[in-house]
Amino acid sequence: MASTAVSEDVAREVTGRYAWADDRLPERCPLHLSPGGLxxxxxxxxxxxxxxxxxxxxxxxxxxxxxxxxxxxxxxxxxxxxxxxxxxxxxxxxxxxxxxxxxxxxxxxxxxxxxxxxxxxxxxxxxxxxxxxxxxxxxxxxxxxxxxxxxxxxxxxxxxxxxxxxxxxxxxxxxxxxxxxxxxxxxxxxxxxxxxxxxxxxxxxxxxxxxxxxxxxxxxxxxxxxxxxxxxxxxxxxxxxxxxxxxxxxxxxxxxxxxxxxxxxxxxxxxxxxxxxxxxxxxxxxxxxxxxxxxxxxxxxxxxxxxxxxxxxxxxxxxxxxxxxxxxxxxxxxxxxQIGGVGAGYRDTNRVFQNLTRFQRSFELMARDLPQGTPAPRVQTVIQRHTGLELTDADAERLAAELAHLERDADYGPTRTGSFLKPLMAEQCGINWISNxxxxxxxxxxxxxxxxxxxxxxxxxxxxxxxxxxxxxxx
Ligand SMILES: [Zn+2]
Incomplete structure (x- = not known):
């Protein structure tokens, strides 16, 4: 599933136009509307x-x-x-x-x-x-x-x-x-x-x-x-x-x-x-x-x-x-x-925001690759592969320790995964969350x-x- 061929294909779909090739319907609004919508x-x-x-x-x-x-x-x-x-x-x-x-x-x-x-x-x-x-x-x-x-x-x-x-x-x-x-x-x-x-x-x-x-x-x-x-x-x-x-x-x-x-x-x-x-x-x-x-x-x-x-x-x-x-x-x-400004004069915001294209799997599915007891180097690899977020060794050690206490919400998936990653999302994508x-x-x-x-x-x-x-x- 994580073969290079699939990854390239996925990258193309994620960064390409958002209408999936196999979906039939128009992504754009019709250009000519009938006048005077009642x-x-x-x-x-x-x-x-x-x-x-x-x-x-x-x-x-x-x-x-x-x-x-x-x-x-x-x-x-x-x-x-x-x-x-x-x-x-x-x-x-x-x-x-x-x-x-x-x-x-x-x-x-x-x-x-x-x-x-x-x-x-x-x-x-x-x-x-x-x-x-x-x-x-x-x-x-x-x-x-x-x-x-x-x-x-x-x-x-x-x-x-x-x-x-x-x-x-x-x-x-x-x-x-x-x-x-x-x-x-x-x-x-x-x-x-x-x-x-x-x-x-x-x-x-x-x-x-x-x-x-x-x-x-x-x-x-x-x-x-x-x-x-x-x-x-x-x-x-x-x-x-x-x-x-x-x-x-x-x-x-x-x-x-x-x-x-x-x-x-x-x-x-x-x-x-x-x-x-x-x-x-x-x-x-x-x-x-x-x-x-x-x-x-x-x-x-x-x-x-x-x-x-x-x-x-x-x-x-x-x-x-x-x-x-x-x-x-x-x-x-x-x-x-909220999108939060990043860098001096917020001038790094556009660049880091592009990192959103690197999110290739939901946290819900990613969590299956992060069972309790996952060693820190593996945590680092899995998160980086599926989200593009770069973890320092210290981040990875901290997350591996916290995974031992991961709560999985039946409806909304692993809500705490996002909480672990919040500071990294803010720095590396400009994406901030106030709560779950x-x-x-x-x-x-x-x-x-x-x-x-x-x-x-x-x-x-x-x-x-x-x-x-x-x-x-x-x-
Ligand atoms: Zn809700």
């Missing part, structure tokens, strides 16, 4: 794009990475330079009912259910009352509904659009609710909550979904064989979260078996858009958040770039279906990433299409639900 009136469809865990520093890192290493731009930035689109843009306050700093389930529930709720719940208020999630309202109006994510499909953000649960970790229950509530398209990870051998109640949800008319998908190739009249899809491509995009670059087997997010979205759209009454689709780039929890800039960057391709797809779809409202935002910041936790940032939100004119320049997360319901004429 921001008033009612929408038939909604595409709600969420990148999980993006503070301004994360957006800046991805933006500058493309500017500095490829003389290219994020689709997100291209959007902001399309005056014909009639794009509305604001900042959003991200708090939950019980904290300035939200978790993903309370954040998603605020959009999904229209009320702020306590952290760790899914559409259940402080007083125990359940709100009606957006996808349930859409279904009542006859619309098709869909959830697409790089996380387990039962994870907090998708759940907030369709489920009610006192505890976000009750993912077996959330999977069952998707069936009962007839969410038409479910694409992401999380097989373990559908499999009778792994569910606590032993129920075979795969069987139950099939009986309810869902087409099961298991591998990337299955996306190419979805019949034209398909109305329901259950596609799960990992037991838990989908592998990091950065690791897809390094492992051809992952590229072969696991679809990128944009392909999942491209599969969902034609299935959902067959419904006369329209559809509501939520698409989540979930693992920017996970990588940020792990303070892993390479994994976060590539997750972001992978998500960014969905913006081009949404733009293209909306141009062909102008009765579609698109919302693009994030739920909160994670890790507090969520942050209370005001964040970007923008919208285009019918109803987007209702987006004020400052909005609270729960108000987005009401804006969307008004645009779609949902009760």
């Amino acid at each position: 921001s008033q009136g009612f929408a038939r469809n909604l595409i709600f794009l969420v990148v999980d865990g993006m503070n301004a520093g994360m957006l800046t890192m991805a933006h500058q990475y493309l500017q500095q290493t490829q003389d290219s731009s994020l689709n997100w930035m291209r959007l902001y330079r399309q005056p014909q689109l009639g794009l509305a843009r604001g900042v959003m306050e991200t708090a939950s009912a019980d904290s300035i700093v939200t978790d993903s389930s309370a954040a998603s529930s605020s959009w999904g259910g229209g009320e702020r709720i306590p952290n760790t719940r899914v559409n259940v208020c402080a007083d125990g009352r359940e709100t009606t999630p957006l996808l349930v309202k859409a279904k009542q109006a006859g619309k098709a509904t869909g959830l697409v994510s790089t996380a387990r499909i039962t994870h907090a953000t998708p759940a907030g659009f369709a489920a009610n649960a006192l505890d976000r970790d009750d993912e077996d229950r959330i999977a069952r609710q998707y069936l009962e509530r007839e969410v038409d398209v479910l694409l992401g990870g999380g097989r373990r909550h559908f499999d009778p051998a792994q569910r606590e109640d032993g129920r075979d949800l795969w069987r139950d979904f099939r009986r309810a008319g869902y087409l099961p998908l298991h591998q990337r190739v299955d996306l190419e064989h979805v019949p034209h009249d398909t109305q329901r899809l259950l596609g799960l491509f990992d037991e838990s979260h989908l592998p990091y995009s950065l690791d897809r670059l390094d492992f051809p087997e992952l590229r072969r078996t696991v679809p990128p997010l944009v392909d999942l979205m491209a599969t969902a759209l034609p299935v959902l858009s067959r419904r006369e009454e329209g559809f509501v689709l939520q698409v989540e780039g979930a693992r920017v958040d996970h990588a940020a929890h792990a303070n892993d800039p390479g994994a976060a960057l590539w997750e972001f770039l992978s998500f960014d391709r969905c913006i081009a797809l949404a733009l293209d779809f909306q141009q062909r279906h102008p009765d579609t409202l698109v919302i693009l935002t994030t739920d909160h910041g994670t890790g507090g990433l 936790q969520h942050t209370g940032d005001l964040v970007e939100i923008c919208a285009w299409g019918p109803g987007s004119g209702g987006l004020p320049q400052f909005i609270r997360n729960w108000e987005v639900h009401h804006l969307v319901c008004e645009a779609l004429r949902l009760a």
Whole structure:
């Protein structure tokens, strides 16, 4: 796996244009937009794009990475330079009912259910009352509904659009609710909550979904064989979260078996858009958040770039279906990433920032090569090979000693690996993290299409639900 041939190939993919050669969709926004994107009136469809865990520093890192290493731009930035689109843009306050700093389930529930709720719940208020999630309202109006994510499909953000649960970790229950509530398209990870051998109640949800008319998908190739009249899809491509995009670059087997997010979205759209009454689709780039929890800039960057391709797809779809409202935002910041100036007059910043191209494997995967007891010289070699970070002998000795106490978080991987490497990332890449936790940032939100004119320049997360319901004429 670490042969020179693979390394050169990987280096080319990492430093090359960020559209993978084997992916079919356009990386650029269409150049010619239809004039006067309608921001008033009612929408038939909604595409709600969420990148999980993006503070301004994360957006800046991805933006500058493309500017500095490829003389290219994020689709997100291209959007902001399309005056014909009639794009509305604001900042959003991200708090939950019980904290300035939200978790993903309370954040998603605020959009999904229209009320702020306590952290760790899914559409259940402080007083125990359940709100009606957006996808349930859409279904009542006859619309098709869909959830697409790089996380387990039962994870907090998708759940907030369709489920009610006192505890976000009750993912077996959330999977069952998707069936009962007839969410038409479910694409992401999380097989373990559908499999009778792994569910606590032993129920075979795969069987139950099939009986309810869902087409099961298991591998990337299955996306190419979805019949034209398909109305329901259950596609799960990992037991838990989908592998990091950065690791897809390094492992051809992952590229072969696991679809990128944009392909999942491209599969969902034609299935959902067959419904006369329209559809509501939520698409989540979930693992920017996970990588940020792990303070892993390479994994976060590539997750972001992978998500960014969905913006081009949404733009293209909306141009062909102008009765579609698109919302693009994030739920909160994670890790507090910031690019910090390096050197006298900050003049070394651009040079060291280029070292981001040397991150070739996620910390999650790299940690497999760093079991407890790994000797210092090996620690040095492994980290240098996969991140490009240069460790002194003393650094390596310190990290080898700390590895003995490494905690591995089930959801977010080896969060402390990033903590070990923080000073080196700051010096050698200009990348700084404040913590492994969520942050209370005001964040970007923008919208285009019918109803987007209702987006004020400052909005609270729960108000987005009401804006969307008004645009779609949902009760
Ligand atoms: Zn998080």
